[in-house]
Amino acid sequence: MKKLLFLLLIPFVGFTQNIDELFLERGEVNFSFEYKNKNQLNDISDIVSIDHKTNTELAYAYANKKEFSEFLKLGIDYKIIPKKIISYKNGSKNNWDYYPTYEEYVDMMIAFADSFPDICKLHNLGTLNSGKEILIVQISDNVGQKENEPSFLYTSSMHGDELAGYILSLRLIDYILNGYNNNTRLTELVNEIDIWINPLANPDGAYYGGNQDVWSAIRYNSNWVDLNRNYPDPEDGSHPDGNPYQEETNIFLGLADTVNFTISANMHGGAEVCNYPWDTWSNLTADDNWWQYVSQEYADSCQTNSGNGYFNYLNDGITNGWDWYSVAGGRQDYMNYFKHCRELTLELSDNKTPNPNDLPALWDANYPSLLNYIEQSLYGIRGIVTDSITGNPIKAKVEITNHDVDSSHVYSNLPIGNYHRYLYQGNYSLTYSKNGYYPKTINATILNNDIVIEDVQLLPFGNTNSISEIATSKSNKIINIDILGRESKANKIKLLKTKKGTIKKKITIN
Ligand SMILES: [Zn+2]
Numbered sequence: 393m394k395k396l397l398f399l400l401l402i403p404f405v406g407f408t409q410n411i412d413e414l415f416l417e418r419g420e421v422n423f424s425f426e427y428k429n430k431n432q433l434n435d436i437s438d439i440v441s442i443d444h445k446t447n448t449e450l451a452y453a454y455a456n457k458k459e460f461s462e463f464l465k466l467g468i469d470y471k472i473i474p475k476k477i478i479s480y481k482n483g484s485k486n487n488w489d490y491y492p493t494y495e496e497y498v499d500m501m502i503a504f505a506d507s508f509p510d511i512c513k514l515h516n517l518g519t520l521n522s523g524k525e526i527l528i529v530q531i532s533d534n535v536g537q538k539e540n541e542p543s544f545l546y547t548s549s550m551h552g553d554e555l556a557g558y559i560l561s562l563r564l565i566d567y568i569l570n571g572y573n574n575n576t577r578l579t580e581l582v583n584e585i586d587i588w589i590n591p592l593a594n595p596d597g598a599y600y601g602g603n604q605d606v607w608s609a610i611r612y613n614s615n616w617v618d619l620n621r622n623y624p625d626p627e628d629g630s631h632p633d634g635n636p637y638q639e640e641t642n643i644f645l646g647l648a649d650t651v652n653f654t655i656s657a658n659m660h661g662g663a664e665v666c667n668y669p670w671d672t673w674s675n676l677t678a679d680d681n682w683w684q685y686v687s688q689e690y691a692d693s694c695q696t697n698s699g700n701g702y703f704n705y706l707n708d709g710i711t712n713g714w715d716w717y718s719v720a721g722g723r724q725d726y727m728n729y730f731k732h733c734r735e736l737t738l739e740l741s742d743n744k745t746p747n748p749n750d751l752p753a754l755w756d757a758n759y760p761s762l763l764n765y766i767e768q769s770l771y772g773i774r775g776i777v778t779d780s781i782t783g784n785p786i787k788a789k790v791e792i793t794n795h796d797v798d799s800s801h802v803y804s805n806l807p808i809g810n811y812h813r814y815l816y817q818g819n820y821s822l823t824y825s826k827n828g829y830y831p832k833t834i835n836a837t838i839l840n841n842d843i844v845i846e847d848v849q850l851l852p853f854g855n856t857n858s859i860s861e862i863a864t865s866k867s868n869k870i871i872n873i874d875i876l877g878r879e880s881k882a883n884k885i886k887l888l889k890t891k892k893g894t895i896k897k898k899i900t901i902n
Contacts, residue, residue: 411464415457418475419616423460425470427451434718439463441611441618442717444554444662444739451717452662456616479607480747488563488755489748491555494524494595494603500562501527501591508569511535511582517590518643522614524595526643529565531587539586540776542769542812545656545733546762547590550619550640550723552597553609556741557659559751561591564762577763585769588651594619594640609745613638620660621719623726626798627672632721644723648731652805654812655769656735658723661744665705666690667737670798671713671722678792678800679734682816684710685840686768687736690761698757705739713737729799734814772814773836773844777804777824780849785809788826788850793833795820816840824848 414421426449427433433442433451439462443452452473455463463470483489485496492500505514513535517526528547530536546564548557568587571578581587592598594613601608612618615638622641625632637645666687669677677683691709694702703709706716713719727735741754777788790811791801804811804824813822817840825831829850838844 411457411461414460414472418610419456420454420610420612421456421460422452422454422473422475422611423470424450424452424473425468436463436466436468437718438720439466441621442719443611444660445742446717454611454618456612477601477607478745479605480749482605483748483751487752488559489751491559491606491748492562493605494599497562497592497595498525498527501529504529504565504569508572511572512565512569517647518639520596520614520639522596524599526590526593526595526640528588528590528647531565531568531582531589532585533583538807540808540810541584541586542654542774542810543586543588543651544766544769545588545590545651545653545735546659546766547593547644547656548659549591549598550593550658551611551660551744552594552600552613553606553611554659554661554740554744555598555606555609556661556744556746556751556754557738558591558598558606560740560755560758560762561589561659563755564759565589565591567759581763581766585766586651587766588653593644606745613640620658620723621721623721623723624730625672625720625722626670626725626729628720648727648733652803653727653731653733653735654802655765655814656727656733657738657765658735659738659740661739661741661746663705663739664694664703664709664742665716665739666710667713667716667724667739668710669713669728669736670725671719671737672725673718674714675798676712677728678795678797679814679816680712682814683712683734683736685816686765686814689764689768690738693761693764694757697760698753702757732799732802768814768841769812771841771843772812773820773822773838773846774810774812775845775847776809777811777826777848777850778809779829780851781855786826786829786850788824788829788848791823791825793821793823817842822846824850826850828853 440453440455440459443454445452482491501514505512511531511533513530515528515530517528519525546561548561549555568578568582572582573579596614597612598606598609600610617635617638619638619640621633622635622638624630668683668687687710691703695704695709724735724737727733746754776785778785785806785808787806788804789801790804790813802811802813815838817838819837821833821835823831823833829852832848832850834846836844836846
């Protein structure tokens with residue numbers, strides 16, 4: 393699906409252009425410039441929005457008027473890429489070679505929930521000033537009821553003109569719903585996972601030219617803000633772009649606070665590559681090998697199911713975000729750092745708004761990968777953390793010794809107490825802790841694409857009557873070590889196991 397993109401771009405050298413003229417029709421401008429090195433590109437990335445098309449020689453970028461004025465001060469040569477509005481011939485809804493009108497989109501989302509009420513719920517996450525809605529469907533058995541399941545999120549097109557994922561998301565919803573009870577794998581995914589899909593995160597951008605079509609779509613939102621620079625950032629803090637959080641951003645911040653997503657992907661376009669964290673800094677994540685594994689799984693399956701050079705950009709279809717170009721205020725890093733969710737960025741098509749004719753081939757190439765990634769949410773080490781006295785689920789921190797860094801630990805979530813820790817195969821030592829409880833450490837061995845269940849009970853401080861329970865639990869040796877924090881004490885506990893009265897005293901030392 394490589395397009396003859398460069399032939400379509402008619403470059404203009406921009407020195408003499410009047411900045412006001414550039415922004416007459418639209419509040420954003422697309423341009424390219426040569427950059428000398430990574431440091432320079434990263435500095436410029438703080439001023440304008442570096443685009444996904446950026447390669448090793450040439451940077452592509454977007455800017456609003458204020459951002460572009462700042463860029464001009466750098467005195468760097470640039471070329472304006474004129475906005476080319478192509479009114480493609482839409483195919484048909486039934487063949488999915490079609491972009492719906494805004495109203496058709498809303499009707500489709502309503503129809504999904506109406507047609508499959510047992511497994512699909514439609515949520516309006518918020519109505520924008522424009523009146524357009526940010527919609528999401530939730531798909532699961534017992535939909536809307538909290539269960540011991542990971543919550544998975546796909547969201548697309550926060551850059552309003554990057555629309556392959558918009559249609560793929562709609563088609564994915566349709567495919568999963570219709571596959572339920574007809575296709576074993578899809579049935580299992582619906583039964584075991586709480587799946588959320590938001591096909592259109594920036595409807596004002598996508599339908600900038602009017603509700604009838606997406607041919608005039610823009611990257612930014614209606615305030616000319618890049619939504620993928622508008623999130624709190626691990627390195628740069630609040631408001632890294634200097635703008636207030638936009639309506640769209642607040643809606644997603646609220647969603648991420650409400651649903652404890654364990655794994656997610658954010659769909660973009662302009663390249664064909666999986667971009668994994670971090671975007672903001674050069675630090676590698678604790679789970680860099682897991683990220684490479686799941687990213688490569690995504691890319692490999694796309695390559696296998698297309699066979700025409702699709703999805704092989706950069707490092708065979710995957711890249712570390714910062715290695716490509718740094719981004720401050722991106723949603724990926726926000727979700728990973730602040731919400732302990734594993735989110736990657738999918739760049740689904742070189743052509744940001746693909747010809748509708750190309751959408752079925754994009755589906756064929758991507759849907760096995762989209763399902764594989766949903767399935768990853770089931771894998772890793774998972775279980776339920778409870779209070780060993782009451783049996784009630786608790787929100788505990790799950791941290792991996794000599795491994796976790798930069799907020800890579802996770803938490804068990806209420807009301808179920810379930811946690812999901814995705815890991816590359818290996819041996820790990822996990823510590824479960826919560827204020828008011830004795831921490832507990834267990835060792836676990838995990839293989840890729842495999843599930844290890846570790847339900848853990850934590851003993852609250854001040855309890856002295858549950859020693860026999862601890863002593864007989866499956867990981868008792870390790871529990872003992874953790875109760876007193878030192879191995880010598882743990883040995884003491886083992887010795888004292890038969891003398892309950894003495895144990896009580898030892899326990900209360902803590
Ligand atoms: Zn994008």
